[in-house]
Each structure stands twice: as C-alpha cells, then as structure tokens.
Amino acid sequence: MAGKKTPNPEHVTVDDEFWSPRVRRTDTATVDTVYRQLVESGRLENLRRAAKGISGDEQVALENRMYRDESDVYKWLEAASYALSRRSDPDLESRVNYVISLLEGAQRDDGYLNSYFSLHAPEDRWTRLTYMHELYSAGHLFEAAVAHHEATGESRLLDVATEFADHVVDIFAEGGGAPGHQEVELALVRLYRCTGQQRYLDLARTFLDERGREDSRFAREMVNPDARLCTDEIYEEYRDLLFDEDGTYDGKYIQDHLPVREQSTAVGHAVRATYMYAAMADVATETGDDDLAATVERIWSNTVRRRMYVTGGLGSSHENEGFTSDYDLPNDTAYAETCAAVGSVMWNHRMLQLTGEGKYGDLMERTLYNALLAGISLDGTRFFYANPLESDGEKHPLEHVSKVRFPLQRGEWYDTPCCPPNVARLLASLGEYLYLVDGDELSVELYAGSSVRTTVAGSTVTVEQTTDYPWDRTVEISVHTDTPVEMTLRPRIPAWCSDPTIAVEGETVTPDVERGHVELRRTWRDGDKLTLDLPMPVRQVEAHPEMTAAAGRVVLQRGPVVYCLEGVDNDHSLENVCLRADARFSTEYNPDLLGGTVVVRGEATLTATADDESLYRSRTSPANETVTVTAVPYYAWANRDETEMRVWMRACDCTH
C-alpha cells in the first residue's frame, strides 16, 4: 500500500492492564455472545437452508430484514478471525469453518452471495441498491475474508470473497450504481491490498464517484414500493429519509446529495458517512488523488469543529441515525451510534495513513476511550446502540420511539444488531491502530503496553511500549534491534497535553511538535529508551458557545478519558452541583472499581437546597455549600445500577 503502513497485525502484541483484558474478553465473551445470537436469531439456520437450496418461504422469519443479516455473520467472522490470530481455540475454529462452509454452499455459481436474494427474489439482484444492502453485506464479507486469510493463512473464505468481488466488478466496473449503505468501498481497498488486484481499487473509486449524480439511480429506484423485497414500512422509512416534504429527492441520508468531491460537511447517516470518508482516504492514499484527499480533510474539519460529541461520538439524531446541523449536539437524546464510533476510528486511522497528522490520532484516541468503549459493557456481553451523554436514570427520552433501541442499560442484542459484532471486530483488531511505518519512520499513535516487530529503514526492529496509560502519564518506548538503525521515532503528542517531556536515554530533549508528533531521528541501538511524560491533570473542558447543550457547562477530562458523574457515586441530584473554575481535583486508581479505573473527585458547589415543600419560590441566596463530587470514566457508565448520569456538568460562572 501507499501512505503510512500498518504493521502486519500478527506482529503487534498488546500486553497491558487496560486493553489486554478488553481484547481477551472480546476474543471470548463477546465473540461467544454474538455467535449465540447468530444462532438464536436464525441467521445461521437461514444460511444453512440457503446452502441446501431450501426455498425462501421456509426461511426463518427475521422481521423481513434477512437481506442484510449476513453482514452480522461477516462481522462476527472478522472478529473471530482476529481472535484466532492470537490464540488457538479449536471450538472457535470449528465454528468459523462451519460458517465458511455455509457460505461456500450458499454462493451461486457466478460468485453471487446473498441468501436472501438467492432464495426470495433471485431475479431482483442489484435492482434496489438504495436499501437492500447487497453491496454493504459484500463489503463485510471482503473484510472478513482478508482478516481470516491474514489470521490463518488459509484461503477458503478469501476465495469466496474474491469470486463474489469479481462478480461485483463485472456488474459495476463501468458505473451505473453505488451502494445505498457504504462499506464495500473500503472493503474493496482492503481486498486490493491483500490480493494486489487493481480492479478492486478501481471499483472502490468508481463507487465513490458514482454518488451524487444529477440523475441519481437511488432516486429512480425509489419510484415504487417493491413488495417482494421489503415491507411497506421499510420502504416508507426510506422515502421519508431520502425525500423532502415536497417530494424532492434529497439524498443526504446516503451522502448522495452532491458528488463526493463537492461535499464539505458531514451529513446524513453517520455510519454510512464514516465508512465512505474512510474509503475516500483509502483511495486517496493508494492513488495519490489530491482532490479526494483535500475533500475528505475538509469534511473532517467540519465534523470536528461543528458536529462531534466531546466523546468523539457522531450523529445527533435517531431519526436519520446521523448528522443534523452545526452545533446541534443534544445530550439526553444523543444518538452517537456505537457503529459510528467504529467507523470514525477506521476513518481517522486512514487519515493518519494518508497524512501522518497527529490530529487524526488524537481523534482516534478520543473516540476509542470514550464513544466506542461506552458501546460495550465491562464484561463484553452487552452493548449500547445509542450512547446518550446524559440520563435521568429512570427513562430514556426516546423510550417512546423504541424501548428496545433506547434502554437505560446495555442490551445483549438489538432489532438491527449491527453494533455488537462491529465493536467486537474493532476491539479484536486494536493492535492495528497503534503503530504506523513509512520508510524510515515509525509512528506511535496510541499508547498501550505493547510491542511491534516490523521493518523500518530496511531493518527488522522491535519496538516495545511499557505504560499504564491512560491512567498513568509515563510511557517508555524501547527499541530492540540486532544492528543500529537510523530511523525516526514519531510518538504522537496528544493535543490535550500542554507540557509533555521527552527524554532519550534519560536525557531530556526538546524537539518541536510537528504535525502532532515529535520526530526523533537518530541512530537507535538495541535497548535504547525513549521516555514520554504526558502530564494528565484533570481538565475542565468547555464547548463553543454555539453549542447550546453545553452552555454554562464543563466536562471533566483526564488524559484522553472523558469523565461523567453517576448518581450511584453522588448523593445530590447531579444538576444541583456546579464546578468552580478553580475547583481542585484528586485522582486515585481503584483496581476494584469498574474493572480498575482512576476515580476523579472534586469540589463542587451545591447550588440549591430545599427549605420547604413549595415547588416555586422567589430566588434565594445560593447555599454555596461545598460538596465533593465523584466522577468515573464515561465509557464505564451504566455498568452498575440504572442511575442518573451527566457528562456536561454545570459550571459556576463567576470568577471570584
């Protein structure tokens, strides 16, 4: 590949107190939970029947949504493959092989693979790209296949994928269509990188450039409902999402409102958007397409300046599961879908590959520790679909829309269960996000106890990190090499850190921060050590004044971790305390709380007390009693009781 390269993931080992237990739980509990749900929901049974050629009518009914069910199977296969790359597990291996055999059986002779279409509506293949998710599912197959091949060295699943991919190339290489839900674009680039087949990269680019045409194929497809393919309800949902009230095609929901190269703001469905932006970065990296690179950088700037939660979460509204308008970032109804956090991590990783700019690593880090981790319970078996930044502990404000979709605590499965296997595959592949190599440069993008063996400046080098990040400020990076290597070590300096100290072999050095990194070029010898000290005081963070949901409020952040208040740790209503600008904080690592965490305690002012029963009264002097508030990482919320929660706390507004 071009750009900054990700070291072969099998040569990255994560071994620390923070991520390792999470990766381990993903490999076991999460992969197991998702598999059980694939069985219980009938997904595997349907694939089995498809493999046997049993007719569509005898499929296990899944509320008419079978057409995209295979994507969940593929994401599980991808996660399971990463797990197998780390540890031998005959049970898991046989499950993986069983599923692969079902896919082999269900694949048609021409390479086509989608059991729903093959059995229910074979003549309708590729007719409703807008919402039937054939290409989306294909993309997840391609990703799973690459992961399986890299993890096991086997080609069974890769063969299924390339046969299908070649069929897709046959159909779409000359244009005429694009996926209604992006994903296959980035998957094709991945398949290209794995196989070296230029046609996959070309098709990814074609799919990108097929969007936003004046005579939109998506708009044309939406002329009539198609009873054979989906319910009226689903069709109507898409009509509402894609057309204005006056019936004019809008297309923003699927980023089809403008040619991608003319887009400049993050709009529409957030998962579709992030997958597409990731693919734009990929194609720009591989083809040197500066226009595409400039476009995706522009969209990124819009996103982070106007349309992103402090957790890195993306998408304000449940209605389009996506972006709304600038600074519209409500807390209690925040959608911030877990899958959009997955997409954002993937997007930012690719922006790093494209540019090497630390700001993308910053956002990858912000999203991982906050928006993404909040999506999964500490035990790895329950998941949030939406991630609100505020809860009253009694009732989700969107409960009337769907009690299942908007619970107060994480659920094991969802009507559309995209998030559980998605967060699984991301966590299971965490090692890929830590390091990047480019010629004689090795960039360290995430801090975690780990080691990487890779080739830098033509030599095989092992780099080891030792750290208790994100709880501790010190990161030690040591180089192991048979022969001295002249190379540049590029540790990222997080934007949240205002006064880092860097020492090489115990000697403080003061290099400039360039593009978010310090660039330490020297001849590195075996055993050389680089020490980073990244002071992480508890910071009060405020938002741009246009963001009304945060007006008069602050967030507590320590290092990359955004904190929240939970009712279970605090005696007072969380709205009745506010933080002074000069509040003092103490931090303490508690190994027994929430899987081990630094707890933040701080002084706050209690602004209201009840003197009597009256509901309304003339304004009284504030009590100004100082109380202690206890904050825990946002990602860990709702792992105990159903409880009140706030990310944005009230800020006392006077200086005094």
Add this chain to the structure above:
Amino acid sequence: MAGKKTPNPEHVTVDDEFWSPRVRRTDTATVDTVYRQLVESGRLENLRRAAKGISGDEQVALENRMYRDESDVYKWLEAASYALSRRSDPDLESRVNYVISLLEGAQRDDGYLNSYFSLHAPEDRWTRLTYMHELYSAGHLFEAAVAHHEATGESRLLDVATEFADHVVDIFAEGGGAPGHQEVELALVRLYRCTGQQRYLDLARTFLDERGREDSRFAREMVNPDARLCTDEIYEEYRDLLFDEDGTYDGKYIQDHLPVREQSTAVGHAVRATYMYAAMADVATETGDDDLAATVERIWSNTVRRRMYVTGGLGSSHENEGFTSDYDLPNDTAYAETCAAVGSVMWNHRMLQLTGEGKYGDLMERTLYNALLAGISLDGTRFFYANPLESDGEKHPLEHVSKVRFPLQRGEWYDTPCCPPNVARLLASLGEYLYLVDGDELSVELYAGSSVRTTVAGSTVTVEQTTDYPWDRTVEISVHTDTPVEMTLRPRIPAWCSDPTIAVEGETVTPDVERGHVELRRTWRDGDKLTLDLPMPVRQVEAHPEMTAAAGRVVLQRGPVVYCLEGVDNDHSLENVCLRADARFSTEYNPDLLGGTVVVRGEATLTATADDESLYRSRTSPANETVTVTAVPYYAWANRDETEMRVWMRACDCTH
C-alpha cells in the same frame, strides 16, 4: 347551589384593556374559525346525515374518530352561546339554531344522542365506555345546553340535553359503569344546578364512586378488540396506556387505579384528571361530602407541590398526555395541554366555591395568564395543543412523534381538535371566574376592569373594578348600592404579592390576610371605594431543587405573568446569558407589541464568547460581559417568527 356562588354571568361585564379584546376576538374570530373547521372537517355534515337517518357507511370519514366528534360541536355551541349573551349576532344565532336542529334530528326516541353509534353500531351503545367517549360527549352537550339556556332563555337545547340525561340516568343510576373520559360528572352537576333535578347530582356522585373498583369494568371491556367500534390502532393505544408491560391492568391513565376517595396524587391523563377533580369539588360543595372535599384538597396539594409547571400547565408527557412522576417537568418536551389548563381553571374555580381559599384563586390566575393564554394566538385563530416551555426555534423535539401535533407555531386545527373550542368556551365565559358570593360576602378573585350586579346580604349591589391589571399594580373597587349594605368585601391577595396596601375611602387599612383574602367588613355606601395597591416588581423565581429541569435556572415573573425570552428580541443565544441575583430590571408598557404588553428588560451576564473555531477547549475565564436581555410574556411567544424561546433562564450562581 351550595358553597360560594358564581354571580349570574349575564350580570358580569368585563371591560378592560387586557381581557376585553380577547373575549371579543373569541366571540368573533375564534368562534368563526372553529365553526369553519366543524364544517370543513365534515362534523356538521355527519350530524346532518345522522339527522336524516342516512346510514353510517355514508358518513364523512374522519379517520375513524367520529365517535367523539360531537364533543367539538358541543364545545363550540357552548362558546357561541356565551358570545350570544353579550351581543346580538343574527348570523351566529342562525348557525347555533341550525346545529341545534341537527341535534334534535339526530336524537333517538329514547333520548340517546350520539350519531356515530346510532348509525354505525346501534347495538353497541354503552358497551365500550373505556374509550368510546359517549359519556364524555354527553357531558359537553349538557354544558352547552346550560350555557345556551342561560344566554338565550331558550329551552330547545336544554330539552335535548335533559332527555339524553334522563336516558343516561336510566342506564347508569344503579351503577355498573363510569365514563372512560371524565367530563359528564361536572356537567351533570351543572345540569342539576340549572334544573334542580337531584337525579343529575346523584348520578355525578355515582360516576365518581364507580371508579377504581377491584373488578374494573374498564379492564373487562379491554379483553378483546372491537373492530366495529374503532381501529386496532386506537385499541392498541388504549391497551398500552391501561395495562402494565406484564399485562396487568393499571388504570392510572383514566384515574381508575384506586377509588377516588383513596386517591392522593395527580396521575394519568391530565384533562380527564382535572375534569374529575372539578366534579369532586362540585359534588363536595353540593352534598357537604367532607371526605370527598379532603380528598380533592389532598390531590390539589400534590399537584401544585410536585406536578405543575410554573405556568400552571399540567401534564409532563405526550405519551399519556398527562402526569408522570414528582418533579418531572421537562421544558422542551412539556405537554401542558391547553385543555388541561382549561380543566385546571375550572377545577380551581370549583375549589374556590368549595372553600373560599385564595390559593385556588392564585392558581386560577397563574393558569389563565400563562398556561391557558399560551394556547391561543393573539389573533384568536390558531392554537397550541402542547405548550413547551423551551424551543430551539428550529424543531420541536417531539416532531418525530407527530409534526402536526408538535409544531413550532400554533396551528388552526388538530387531528384531535379538542383544544380550540375548549379555550374558546373558557375565554368566552371569563366573567364567571371573577367574583364569588356567599351570603353577605363578595369575593373578588380575579382583577380585571369589570362590573358585577348581584345580591349580597339580601341587597342588590353593583361592584365595579377599574384597573390596568396585569400591567398595573392598582385596582380600584367601588360599590354601588341604593341603600347602605353591611357586607364583607374579600379581595384576593395574590401569593406573589408580598407587600400589598389596601385603602378604604383613601384611608389605609391593615387587615390580616385570611385564607388568601383580606376581609373588609363594614357598611358599604354607594360610591365607597376600596383601593388595592399590589406592587409587582420583576421577580426571579426558582424551583424546588428536585426539579432538575430548572436546576440553576430562574424564571422572570411580574405580577401573575410569567415571562420568557424569545430569540427575536435577543441577540445572543438564550443559553449563553445568565441572570445575576442582583440583576436590575426595567419595565415598559409597549402598546404596539404583541397586542400591548409590559416588556421586561434586565441585565444579564454573557458567559461565553467564541475565540476560535474549536468545538472543545479548556475552560476559559468567563467573559462576564453585561448584556441586556428582553423578556415578553410567555403567553405571547411564537406570535412572531419561529424563534428560540426559554422560560427558565440560567442563573448566575454566585452571590457577589
């Protein structure tokens, strides 16, 4: 009647700058608008067909909701009757008589009157009290009939009503059922007061005591859907509202969870609740039922201490259109249905009749000037169904539930158009709420330029008020009588007024405030004057700390009027300003703004400024720039542009 008596409304004349134009617009524009909608919606045409005996299938379809459509017709008749009591209007009179003739035609020989049942399902009468609204509609007929009789002296409509009422007595006098939507109870008391027929009062009491039985008839009725009577959708809606998730009957939605005498909190659908509480007060007044009186006082205390918006609005949630839990009073999603404000004014008026306590007059006043008036546009032709206390000016947060039900500006009509004719009949009968008479006492409950001629202590007395209330603090009350009368004048001293001054014939007197009133007993001679001075500085009002939606916030209130900020009057985001405790306010009457209003201007602190484009940054020192904010009465909001609005403003929380 027993208790404090309302003077004959035809002997009360309202003549002031505030209410008179509103009553006038109600009599003309509102009554006209509602009539046009009755025609356009097919309601009158359906009645016409019913009168002709045309079969049900040929009725004008009204989304299967015809079974309660007549209630809108009745409420219009009631409002139109009040209008006719004030002014001759041959057009309106002929419309009224035309509608009455339709009702005469549609009434069955046995007195039964409900065109929906008569034509669609005659054999199903009285089988589905839970949701088919026969008794609810009957109640509105009875109220309209009394109003028409009192306004015109004619008996045509009253005859229709008493025939129907007698039929209802035949069916229900021995128990066995109660209305699924309360209303008929208070209407029966009204019919009793008009006709003197004890059986109507008895039935009202029976209906009250039929609720909350262990073997609830409502629960039994809900066993099966009844396709002939309503759609599955309506049936399912009621099932969800009346039963717990585990299928257990709950009944709170229709206040059937406990016998009324065992109830102590305001629960369920707010309109049903207020109508029922009003009837409880009525029956207690007429029968001396102390148990019922104590019960309704207990529920009232719970309501005003835990479950009432600062505007007097009732009902926090759109899901049950009603009460939720203590202190749960969200601003942006507030339901606070206009009809519930109507019901609350009626309830509090009846509590005054029962007890003479000024606190009920206080709440009647609060509700009238705020929750109720907000429901109608300044020109009298558009209406809010729900009355949020906060808007971002771009999108109602419940828009995804119903764009029609939750607009940003008032609409002319609604899917269920209960509110427009309800606010019309309330405003058209405003005169009834001003004065109460009890033997030798005359209480003044609302301040408005007006006069009343009534009998006090056996003499005919005319009492006149002259005031520019609510804009001005001075109220002059003069007595006109042929012979001196020893009587007690009881002007209410509003709880918001901490330092009233009272002068009789120019001499300051200092009577105690007893039960919310000053009681001025003396021999009043013709021309004697009582002057009230009720200072109305702009007050900052705060809420009980448990009410999280108001934590760290205050409301501006002047006299009885709750103010709000609207974006159209203020340059800054309404969330970025906050009020210091020592803020100074100026007031100015602007005759050209919003129909003539006192505008409040005050100092506020601008707490945030944008230095750069970053969405999140370390907390900066607050700007502490002082800006002027402009507040207008809440009731007048959304009469100009679609604009941001806040009732609860941020409060600076330090003392200095």
